[in-house]
Amino acid sequence: MSDKVDQPLEDIITFEHDDPDDPKNWCVQKKHLTVALASLYAFSGIFGSAFYAPGEPELREKYGVSADVSSLGLTLYVLGFGLGPLYSSTACSAFIPNIAAILVFRFISGCATAAALTNGPAVMADLYPHDLRGLGRCNALCAFTAPCLATLFGFFVAARTHGSWVLKVQFFFSVAIWPLFWVFPETYSPKILAQRASALRKSGRVNAVAAHEMYPMTMKDIIHGRILRPFKMILYEPILQGATIWISITYGILYFYFEMYSVVFFVQHDIPFELCGLMFLFVLFGMVLSVVTFDTMLKISERMRIPVVERIDPGLPAEETQLKIVIPACLLLPASLFWFAWSSGPGTHWIVPALAGIPFGYATLSMFFAFTAYVSRTFTLYASSASSANTIVRSIIAAIFPVVAHTITDNVGTEWGISIFGFISLALIPIPFIFVRYGPELRDRSRYAREARQLAARLHRP
Template identity: 30%
Template sequence: MATPIDAPAREEVVDKRNDTTAHIATEEGASEDSATEMNVDEKTATREAHPTKGDEDADGIKAEPTAQVLHHAPTTPGVDENNIVFWDGDDDPHNPYNWKRWVKVFNCVLISALTFVTPLASSMFAPGVPSLMREFKSDSKELASFCVSVYILGFAAGPMLFAPLSELYGRTRIYHVCNIGFIAFLIGCALAPTLNALIVFRFFSGVFGSCPVTNGGGSISDMITQQKRGAAMAGFSIGPLLGPIIGPVIGGIVADKLSWRWVFWILVIISGVISSLFFLLSRETYAPVLLQRKTDRLIKETGNINLRSKLDAGLTPRALFTRAILRPFKLLAFSPICAICNIFVGIAYGYLYIMFTSITPLFEQQYGFNSIHAGLAFLGLGVGSMIGVGYFSTESDRYMKKKAKEAGELAADEEEMARRPSVSAIKPEYRLPPLRAGAILLPVGLFIYGWTAQYKVHWIVPIIGTAIMGIGNLIIFMSLQLYLVDTFTIYAASALAANSVVRSLLGAVLPLAGGPMYEKLGLGWGNSLLAFIAVALIPVPWLFMRYGEYLRKRFAIENL
């Protein structure tokens, strides 16, 4: 067994296997891949204290006794060091962190495109519901609402299966299977002969459509270093927030000019094109799967059956599968970081879907908009979300680089920094400063929207309120999603799966309470009630920045 690497040392461990040399990254020069993915087994990492407990930086982020992440090799007990397979040095081109920039960008674009179209399907169908109900001769308001929300319930069910499976079999295989399933059930929706059949098909289209939303963040963390991950995640997060906003605008026009069935056919065409490109051009990003493939190839070439991947946890396939399936549930149940992030994001996401239930009737009844113009009123949320994307993508990465440079541990050259990211200087809590603005803007937007609509102020003012809410919503979503990714690293997909379950459940359930709430309290006090709940969450970013690191270590989960 290799010994731990001392904090100040710069040592290189060489793995010799039948004339094939694998260089294991040095402590300061390790890629983020080798810095984070070593944590596959809880026994593979220890930490050395550097800051004094209780110290804080200028932004109030508490410095706990953590710093260098130290690694033991190999991860599988009883395996000879000479039989361990890892990357061939810091610059191994097969390591996703070392891919060319255009390859990373192209893969991120493909993932973001998938992540845009599946949330788009959640609300694009909504304007066609009245004609659907007339065709199937039903006047049930509950069924009409359920036709829309059942898709979000599918979004809650799918992640608990597809996220852990992606950590077993790789990201791309799961994407391909889910893309096929998504398209197949969209076709079922377009051809549905009965209302019950449509509901079943729509649920399963939501199940399969949840895959890119859940696994996309994990794919991005597989290939983008921590200092540059903010911009990539901002692009990825446009889909889950902007897709449902644009959906009613497009769906209203399609349902009005063609029919509700054509909404699904258009989604089939868009999904088919993107899925085909993804199948032909995407690459696997998950390091444990890539290293296992490399190990299998070397075993075949050399005949040495004792070779093992450095990231092999040494478990049977059945044990690996059980552990992977249980991982999101463990995070939900035992990690306060995960639980609080999920509740915060879930409430913000639920508010977004409450807006979907109130904007159309508000602008049709109080401002005299027709169905197409009422759909355009959703663009306030869309514009706000885009402003939030621009703010977060620049501010988050800028702050991360600033804090790392203050620690004096980043190389001056950008490309060298990408290959050798600092581990000890970069805490997940450094993603949280933008969250302070988002937490404040969300209730401000709700107050403006509610009371200006209540008193029938010019229509542009409540739309401005929704735009402010959109900015806050995007920043909250992005900050906490990226915080989960940076916290759980190699298990980011499982952390995002747990987040997606809570978010989707609240997104499906809260709108059902929105209508009765507005009838009882009115738009002013109804939205004020939502805003007061959001106000109670404003301290969360400050508390996480001060105590987040303590919570991460105090409630570290064994045997993930």
């Protein structure tokens, strides 16, 4: 058998035009099922992160630890998001009566959900490569509504049962949905073509080879091209860097809120403990509002021209035109933070800080959705690596914020403590304007975006 690079053209397996095995050409029902499973996978993993938070007070009392130590259960779980998938750890953390062991297995449980966070945007990119509205909406919705819903239910569970039941409920939820993932289809085009080529070789076409298999990878290539690629991308890709900074800060603030809501509403406003989770309904309403109005806002942003920043000739490419929707959200986030900060004291009615959750929820989901879609469209087949890099940084930031929450507010109070994050978000406002102005050049110069386009071209016949 000749070397792969010498294979005749007719034995190179690629996708034909309108090929039914190409994920982009799947029927609507199969696409919807795949998106639903990917979103449910992400929801279940992220749900477990915040469901722990309402049980912290009882765990502190039961094991005699400080607030900083108990918050490590949330921190380590989120930190595990960035360090790779394992499994079976949820059961251990649910039934071990020891705070140190609980913290260890919370970290491992977080690792088990890593694949859900990194693969979701990549799956969307495989299915909807040219449609911003089809990229990551369900995944983004799950990534942010899951912890809010988890906290809402977690306060009721923690108030009506023992604190350890927040861990047990997470375990039972994971067991209930686990069988669904046996029907999850493969969406990565190179993998599908490799499977097709393998089947053809078994049927007698011994020279059949997938297009990307003509360039076999050594172990060094795998390490540098797959394992290290996310780290290289975050170091050298400005688009990924800017999007990751915004998403990480936003996600970190959300987890900061999980610690702060009990302080603001339970301690400072005397809201019954089991009702504190209801305050997240305002955040959820803002997120739902983002989804409902997104198409309308997208059309408005496409027609809107930003003086000085936006070029007239040539016009903006579709990627930057649709990214403009993120600018109002980036302005709204710091406004919502200052609103929440300076109405958090006991002298203000509780409804005022609660209402600040609406613009916060709208801004966080809109930014996450728009930036994730922009990154996925930029790096296409490398979207999973970009998502992995984003998840690593986002998880580290989100892991740090709950730990520092009590320290910051104990020293400067909730007003200035929350305002610190408002000032941070203010400093990040130039990022989307830079993308709108210089995004086309940044994408053209991007090594990984160029490689992904070249690889995609080899997978399809002209």
